[in-house]
Amino acid sequence: MSNLLSTPYLDRYTVNLTKKIAQNPDNYRAYEREPVTNRVLVSLLKKIQNSPLLVGEAGVGKTAIVEDLARQLLASNDKLLANKSIIQISLANLMQTSDGESFAYKFQQILNELMANKDTMIAFIDEIHQIVGTGADNQGSALDAGNIIKPALSRDDLQIIGATTTKEFHQYIAQDGALMRRFDLVEVPELSFNQTANILKKVSSQLGGEITVSQEVQDQIMTLSQRYITDRFFPEKAIMLLDGAISQAKLNQRLAVTTEDVADIIHADYHVPKYVINQTTDERLANLSQRIKERIIGQDHPLDKLTMKIINREAGLTDSSKPASFLFLGPTGVGKTETAKQLGILLFGEETNFIRFDMSEFKFASSSFERFKDKLTTEVRHTPYAVLLLDEIEKADPEVMDLLLQVLDDGRLTDAYGRVVNFKDLIIIMTTNSGAKAIQNHHAKSDYIKNDQKRQENFEEQLEIALQGDGYRPEFLARIGAMIIFDVLTLADIEKIVALKLKTLDEKAREQGFHIIFEPSEVLQYLPSFEYGYEYVEGQKVVSSSIAKYIADVGYRPSRGVRPIDDTIDVYIGDPVAQAIIAKRAGQLEDFNAFIFRALGNPPSLTSPYGEWQTVISRTKEGNYEVI
Known part of the structure; x- marks a missing residue:
């Protein structure tokens, strides 16, 4: 390189990649890229269109290929390539104006120096799409880097290696046909x-x-x-x-x-849960149906359908590039929201992997779309492995529904910062009360009619027509993976749900050093006659029933489902236990550590629809009890 001409601008604004790599060549090997490197060498040896442009996704190794090329040129025997240096140009460095010179002037000087040393220098511009528009002034001048570079490339006065992503190539370079024709495109595929x-x-x-x-x-x-x-x-x-x-x-x-x-x-x-990383898919799916049925009462058939859909997906039998999606239908308060929550815990390990949106917050056209998109992409970006619940989906603005259509179709969204947010690992559950009346009417029919396959298919078709009447577009319904129809709860189901809730309340009471006794099998340890449905009060034989049965009867409202149950439990169980605990702490009650709950009196019957029963509480310690 004894004939090297003066290069003050190259010295100041560029990096000699070859000199850098010569210090430790072994650190700059691009493994498994021999075909692409050879393709670049072929391009550099061509007489025309001999400026290769590497195009591929971010992270596939485009820059590493150029570095490996510089390493190979150090030892090349080809007389046209031997001892050629690769000079890396940073457009950002040229944009600095502290030296009093414009970008266009400095860029032109760099090109002049490269052309004067074309026999010994090859330029490299990473993120080369940036030359489109870079350097143009605010007065509409077209003198950007792209237009400055075109004449030199057209005359083959210099060689440039460029690198850019597929997306930015199409967005910038391909839009300028004259610029694109100056380069020899070299595809860089993702490695296997x-x-x-x-x-x-x-x-x-x-x-x-x-x-x-x-x-x-x-x-x-x-x-x-x-x-x-x-x-x-x-x-x-x-x-x-x-x-x-x-x-x-x-x-x-x-x-x-x-x-x-x-x-x-x-x-x-x-943001992948440790629970998901450390367990295999088979371990997480083992007995999923049984485990969720232990938490959700009275919905065996819909839960079987739901879990089988998830198992089919995890087995690789469905399109894994899109999120699993379900529409939960049924009357209010039958367990739709709770099912989504428990599914998130069972599949992903924590309640934090359950994301809930109240869609009634996004019903106004003027503000809903951007607010929903921003909140949705933020939540999913930070918790990509989750159950996403969109509660009462029918209340959302139609534009929001269109956005969801895109999510169900593409499995991704771009956030306000241009980042692609992946939705494919979500389970998206939408709930609706639309069609609830039709479901209740269907439930009221005989088991023979409900179990008839043809009648069931006809019912589901009529239900879909009802949904369209409530504003659900056919193309939206078509994108949903499955409709899960929840059953109307029976009184026996409600009693089991009350028992589950009482068990949770008992766990909280135990944290305070107290115990709520409500299970019939445990009550009879203190009241043996409870097994036979009675006990003696002041010498009188009185009918006794489980407290869960009492609360189920008093608290359940078909129009509101199980939601009033929590308040009923507070009134009959929580409030008296809380008062007793506070009084005990204040030393106002004798020593005890447990409460026994049941109902005394005649329960409801055909002749007495409300019954004549009431709750009774006893306190106990070490097997002794007294009414309080």
Whole structure:
């Protein structure tokens, strides 16, 4: 390079990539990229259109290919390429105006120096789409970097290697046909799983130094990066995860990376629950139907349908690029919202993986769309593995429904900052009270009619027509994975639900050192005659019933479902227990640690629809009890 001409602007505003790489060539190898590198070399040796433009997704290794090319040129035997240097131009550096010179002037000087040294220099512009518009002034001048560079490229006075993403190529370069024709397009595809695994083996010792990265850990990095890092591409996402796990091991002062280190990075950076990372899909789905039925009473058939749809998806039998979606239909208060909540806990491990939107908040056209989109993308970006509940979906503005249509179709949305938010790992559940009357009427029919397949299909068709009458567009309904029709609850179902709620209340009471006794099997340990349905009060034999049966009868309202039950439990159980606990703490009651609940008197009957019963509470300790 003895004939090198003066290059003051190149010296000031660019980086000689070749000199940098010459200091440690082995650190700049692009593994598994030989075909692309050879394609670039072919392009550089062409007589015309000899400026290659690398186009590929972010993270596939475009810059690494150019660095590897610079390394190869250091030892090239080709007389046209030997000893050529690759000079990296940063457009951002040229935009600085503190030197008193305009961007256009500095950029033109750099091109002049490159053209004067064309036999020894090849320019490299990363993010080359930025040349479109960069440097143009506010008065509408077309003198941007793209227009400055076109004449030099058309005359083959210099060679430039460019790199850009597929999206930005189409958005900027391809829109300028004259500019695009100056380049020789070189596609850079994403590396395969196996190619990336091979790279990981080669770079793990380079990145780790004294830190050991076992084959087991490398395999986990490959599996987890493929499964959970969906916004990046191989090989970058695997290498970034490897680098992060090595850093985590160093922080923990260990000489080997563990699978826990890898899981910590995935959990912290990509908001994946540890519960999901540490368990296989089969473990999370094991007995899912049975477990959710233990928490949701009276909905066995709809829960079976729901869980089988989820199992089919996890088995790979449905389109995994879109979120699983369901429309829950049924009267109010039958367990639709609670089912969504419990599903989130069972599948993802924590209640934080249940996201609920009250869609009545987004019913006004003037403000709903942007507010809903912003809130939705923010929530999902931070909790991408969750059950997303859109409660009372019919109350939302039609524009909001159109946005949901896009989510169900594409499995992604772009937020206000241009970031793509992935929805494909969500389970989206929408609830509606539309068609509730038809469901109640259907429930009132005989079991023979309800179990007839043809009649059931006809009922579902009529229900869909009713939904369309309430404003649901056919194309929206068509995108929903399945409609789950919840049953009307029976009084026996309500009694079981009350028992579940009383069990939860008892757990809270135990935290305060007290115990609520309500289960018949436990009550009869203190009142043996309870097994036979009576007890003696002041020498009189009186009918006794479980407190759950009493509360179910008093608290259940078919028009409101189980929602009034909580208030009824507070009135008959929570309030007296709370008063007794406070009094006990104040030393105003004798020593005791348990409450026995039941109902005394005749329950409702055909001749007495309200019955003549009332709640009774006793207190006890060590087997002794007295009425309080």
